[in-house]
Amino acid sequence: QQQVKQSPQSLIVQKGGISIINCAYENTAFDYFPWYQQFPGKGPALLIAIRPDVSEKKEGRFTISFNKSAKQFSLHIMDSQPGDSATYFCAASKGSARQLTFGSGTQLTVLP
Amino acid sequence: NAGVMQNPRHLVRRRGQEARLRCSPMKGHSHVYWYRQLPEEGLKFMVYLQKENIIDESGMPKERFSAEFPKEGPSILRIQQVVRGDSAAYFCASSPGSYNSPLHFGNGTRLTVT
Numbered sequence: 543q544q545q546v547k548q549s550p551q552s553l554i555v556q557k558g559g560i561s562i563i564n565c566a567y568e569n570t571a572f573d574y575f576p577w578y579q580q581f582p583g584k585g586p587a588l589l590i591a592i593r594p595d596v597s598e599k600k601e602g603r604f605t606i607s608f609n610k611s612a613k614q615f616s617l618h619i620m621d622s623q624p625g626d627s628a629t630y631f632c633a634a635s636k637g638s639a640r641q642l643t644f645g646s647g648t649q650l651t652v653l654p
Numbered sequence: 655n656a657g658v659m660q661n662p663r664h665l666v667r668r669r670g671q672e673a674r675l676r677c678s679p680m681k682g683h684s685h686v687y688w689y690r691q692l693p694e695e696g697l698k699f700m701v702y703l704q705k706e707n708i709i710d711e712s713g714m715p716k717e718r719f720s721a722e723f724p725k726e727g728p729s730i731l732r733i734q735q736v737v738r739g740d741s742a743a744y745f746c747a748s749s750p751g752s753y754n755s756p757l758h759f760g761n762g763t764r765l766t767v768t
Contacts, residue, residue: 548696576756576757578759583761584761584762585658585745585747585759585760585761585762586697586745586759587759588756588757588758591756631696631697638751638752638753638755639685639702639709639710640685640687640702640747640749640755640756640757641687641699641702641710641712641713642687642689642697642699642757643699644689644696644697644698645696646695646696647694647695647696
């Protein structure tokens with residue numbers, strides 16, 4: 543009930559390509575869905591977040607697509623750059639508290 | 655405006671010793687969360703605290719682990735009688751607690767139990 547499943551585990555993309563990472567959740571009470579970016583030796587940093595009342599949110603090269611009926615959401619990174627190479631985590635929580643349930647992470651490598 | 659500060663960055667303990675991890679939230683943040691990250695895995699929620707109160711400790715092991723966030727000073731995650739399985743990165747995060755407020759993470763403490 544509390545799981546968030548993330549795929550793929552790893553992803554290799556050419557510079558300029560589109561990176562797509564998918565997540566699925568089970569708990570319909572979740573109402574906050576953030577994506578975090580983590581570099582080695584660093585803490586996760588918030589990239590972008592969405593609530594279920596919208597189907598898409600875009601910030602710069604990063605877009606979240608949200609499908610409430612399918613209980614799925616995805617991160618699209620347009621024009622991927624080598625500097626985007628990092629581990630990406632989706633997460634979910636409910637209410638104002640931030641007891642986030644994280645996905646298992648996707649290691650993205652963008653080739654120059 | 656300093657972010658979430660965690661110390662030490664690296665901590666090595668022998669089996670059976672105690673580990674104390676400290677977290678100073680961002681200025682103005684009164685909500686603190688602790689997460690644990692095992693190698694090659696996502697983060698797992700451990701405990702959620704507000705000043706002087708534990709709000710939710712559902713993710714914390716029942717034995718050997720405790721957390722506090724006193725009125726003055728940093729939040730402390732304490733692990734007694736550490737075992738090798740406690741080796742992980744422990745991350746603290748803070749928020750101001752309002753409905754749309756995001757979580758800001760520190761850079762973690764890497765605990766190694768030998």
